Amino acid sequence: MSAKPKTRGNSKTSLSARQHLLAWLALHRECAQDALRRLWQQPASSAMTLAVIAIALLLPALLYVTGKNLSQFDDSLAQANLVTAYLQSDTDDTTVAGLRQRLSAHEQVSNTRFISSDQAAADFAEWSGLGDVVDALAENPLPASLVIQLADTRYETARQIEALLSDEPAVAFVQMDQLWLQRLDSFLSLTRRAVLALIAVLSLAVLFITGNSIRTSIASREAEIRVMNLIGATRAFIARPFLYTGLWYGLLGGALAWLMLAVLMLMLSGPAEALLAYYGNQYQLQGLGAAASVVLLGGSAALGWLGARLSVSRHFTRF
Amino acid sequence: MIRFDDVSKRYPGGHEALKQVSFELEKGEMAFLTGRSGAGKSTLLKLIMLTEDLNQGQILVSGRNINRLPARQVPFYRRRIGVVFQDHQLLFDRSVFDNVMLPLQIEGYDKHEAARRVRAALDKVGLLAREKLNPVTLSGGEQQRVGIARAVVNRPQILLADEPTGNLDPELAAEIMVLFEQFNQVGVCMLIASHDLSLITRLKHRMLTLEQGRLIKDEHQPSRTGTSP
Numbered sequence: 413m414s415a416k417p418k419t420r421g422n423s424k425t426s427l428s429a430r431q432h433l434l435a436w437l438a439l440h441r442e443c444a445q446d447a448l449r450r451l452w453q454q455p456a457s458s459a460m461t462l463a464v465i466a467i468a469l470l471l472p473a474l475l476y477v478t479g480k481n482l483s484q485f486d487d488s489l490a491q492a493n494l495v496t497a498y499l500q501s502d503t504d505d506t507t508v509a510g511l512r513q514r515l516s517a518h519e520q521v522s523n524t525r526f527i528s529s530d531q532a533a534a535d536f537a538e539w540s541g542l543g544d545v546v547d548a549l550a551e552n553p554l555p556a557s558l559v560i561q562l563a564d565t566r567y568e569t570a571r572q573i574e575a576l577l578s579d580e581p582a583v584a585f586v587q588m589d590q591l592w593l594q595r596l597d598s599f600l601s602l603t604r605r606a607v608l609a610l611i612a613v614l615s616l617a618v619l620f621i622t623g624n625s626i627r628t629s630i631a632s633r634e635a636e637i638r639v640m641n642l643i644g645a646t647r648a649f650i651a652r653p654f655l656y657t658g659l660w661y662g663l664l665g666g667a668l669a670w671l672m673l674a675v676l677m678l679m680l681s682g683p684a685e686a687l688l689a690y691y692g693n694q695y696q697l698q699g700l701g702a703a704a705s706v707v708l709l710g711g712s713a714a715l716g717w718l719g720a721r722l723s724v725s726r727h728f729t730r731f
Numbered sequence: 732m733i734r735f736d737d738v739s740k741r742y743p744g745g746h747e748a749l750k751q752v753s754f755e756l757e758k759g760e761m762a763f764l765t766g767r768s769g770a771g772k773s774t775l776l777k778l779i780m781l782t783e784d785l786n787q788g789q790i791l792v793s794g795r796n797i798n799r800l801p802a803r804q805v806p807f808y809r810r811r812i813g814v815v816f817q818d819h820q821l822l823f824d825r826s827v828f829d830n831v832m833l834p835l836q837i838e839g840y841d842k843h844e845a846a847r848r849v850r851a852a853l854d855k856v857g858l859l860a861r862e863k864l865n866p867v868t869l870s871g872g873e874q875q876r877v878g879i880a881r882a883v884v885n886r887p888q889i890l891l892a893d894e895p896t897g898n899l900d901p902e903l904a905a906e907i908m909v910l911f912e913q914f915n916q917v918g919v920c921m922l923i924a925s926h927d928l929s930l931i932t933r934l935k936h937r938m939l940t941l942e943q944g945r946l947i948k949d950e951h952q953p954s955r956t957g958t959s960p
Contacts, residue, residue, distance in 0.1 A: 435839050639820050642780065643881070644809035645837040 440652075447656035450629070451664075458661075461625045465665025468617045469712055470672050472610040473700060477673065479603035481698050485596065493562040495570055497577050498555045498585040501529070507582045508558070515560060518576065520569050523561040529554050539690065555584060567594070615715055622661045622719030623726075626654050630727045637728075651724045655717055662716020666709045673700060732758045732889065732920045733779060738788035740774055740944075748774040750944040751788070756922060758888075761915040763931045764924040766941035772924035775941070776891050779922070780814060781805050792889070810838060813882030813919075815892035819874050821866040827853070827877050828862040834885045852880040856910060872903035879907070883914060890914060892923040896930065904930055 451458040499508065508526060515521050527535070532554040537543035546552075562569050570588050577583045630637065640650050677699050684697040700708065733756040740749040749771045756762055764772050777783040778790060781797060789796050792808075800808055821830050831852055835845040853859045856876040858869075866874055875895060882890060892911070896904030904927065912934070915921050925931050931938065940948035 431841060432839065435841050438842070439836070439839060635820075636822050636824070639822060640833070640837065641806075642782070642809070642814060642820065643834050643837065644806045644812075646803075646806045649806075649837055 443652050444656045444659075447653050448660055450653075450657065451660055457625075457628075461621060461661060462665045462668055464621050465618050465661060465712070465716075466668035466672060468614040468621070469666055469669035469708065472607050472614055473669060473673050473704075473708060474676070475603060475607050475610060476704065477677070477698070477700055479600055479607060480701075482596065482603070483600055484695050484698065493564065493570070494589050495560045495562060495573050495577070496587045496589075497558045497560065497580075497583045498587070499557060499582050500584045501555055503556065503582045508556070511580060511582055512558065515558070515573075515576075518573070520563045520572065521560055522563045525559045525561075527557045527559060529556045532557065615711075618662065618665070618712065618715045619719040619722065622658045622716045623723040625661060626658055626720045626723035627727055629657060630654060630723065647728060651721075651728065654724050655720045658716040658718075658720020658723075659713055660716070662719070663709060663713040665716065666712025669712070670700065670705060670708055732756050732760070732793060733922065734791040735775075736789045736791070738778065738785050738790060740771075740778060740783065741786050747944050749778070749785075749941075752941075752944075752946045753788075754939060754946060754949055756920055759915070759918045759920055760937065761912070761921040762923070762937040762939055763934075764922055764939045764941065765926055765928060765931065767926060770941040771944045772926075772941055773893055774944075776814075776893050776922070776924055779889075779891060780809065780812060806837075810834065810885060811887050811889065813885075813887035813890040815875070815878050815882045815890070815895045817894035817897045819878035821874055821877055821881075823865060823867045825865075826863055827858060827866050827869070830866060830877055831880045831884050834881060838885060848884055849880075852884040853877075855883070855913075856880045871898050872900075872906070875899060875903075875907060876910070879910060883919070888920060890919050890921045892921070892925075894924055894926070896925060896927055901930065908934060 512524050512526065515524050529552050533546050533552045536554060537546045560573060562573065574586050574588060577586050637650055677697065681697050688695040688697065735752050735754050738749055738752045739747070741747045752771075752775065764775060766772055774783060778785050779792065779797075781800070785798060789798055791797070793811075797808060822833075828849055831849045832845060835848060840848070850859060850862070853862055856879050858873060858876055858880065861869065861873065866877055869877065875898075879895070882892075890911070895911075896907050899907065908930065911921060911923060923931075938948070938950045939946060940950075
């Protein structure tokens, strides 16, 4: 008895720390590869799980991209800071000139532009492609307007100008981009909230999906777990393959969601670009972007791992 | 090496599997644990492997009270004990080689060193030529020998066996026992549960006899012919 443990002890300590680290890394690599191989060996059930995870992740990603594209308008409109005053139809040129003069004198107005009723009709015809309809009308229904560029983008400034304009008898109606902007703003913050809420709810869904898949794979490998436990494997060692499986589920599910989103964007890009062309070339259909892609993949991998961990801690108690 | 002090085990439901069992196995000693089915043999081994908890008394292994071992140290304790099961507990999703490799994998051995040891263990049980096969294709006796190779591959100080010959014909059973004696000769402390009296009485080793949970006989020099004192 005395000889055996001594040689055993020696051979163990003769392994250097570096060798131990290398062996440990090799073990992790093998574990990750093995977990991937096992997913591959059951293509039908793996694909189902991945598809469900991907769809769960696709929803918040899609909403995020929608919000991102809308906020482009928000940003550029904030720069525009325009107020449009629609004039009464019987307004003559002198009144317009007087009004423009009074407005230009105001320190918070940087520029005014007059759009005659004919010009408006021509613009509309070109814009909408409904030139024939406009021609068919006996009378031009579009009013003349003044587009007033403000000196700054503050909401109060716009309000001041609006008050000034509403006292003018020649002005029929004032439209402020700022108001519209405010609505867009609140809509966008609503979208952001919705994205966060969706992320929270659907993260839970991803957690449960992976957790459930890991539960089945634990059940199918019960014999192995029992033997490992009997011959002295630590819980961490036994759990490792399952954690890697969860990690793969998350990562591959995230990648699939990313791919689905990319395909969707590709399908939308044609019509979207045609639409955006009306607004000039300052807008572009935006995708997820690098940072958000990293968040999507990293987050989904972490969720998969966590789902596996929860499942392991719940179902390993039997062994 | 292994010491039982007044150990009792009662299963939930009231069945008393072991009643005040005391004995001691020395380093390098080989002993048989015998008795009818249900006498408490398996329970006694499970207590040593810490897959069951005792209700009373204490068990010392290498001088340490194993019942006070913190849960996180239990795996490391189990690595020092090789166990051979009646149903061998092999994994049929991998080769013979990989089955024997398992304990070394768990300990994080270097691959080449591990492979060398696995081959040495398989050679010892005479199955080196079968390393690439799936254990499901082997005979019962061969499967049991793979189980033994796995139990000894990390050179444990203690080897436990629970009815290792239970499913084997007498000839194969005798071969298995010869293997066990060889391991004992290189210093491994062995405790083998078996109800195959005709086989174990032929081998001159210590014999512990359980009856309804009590240790009723502890024969250090059993005769070759019978069990009666």
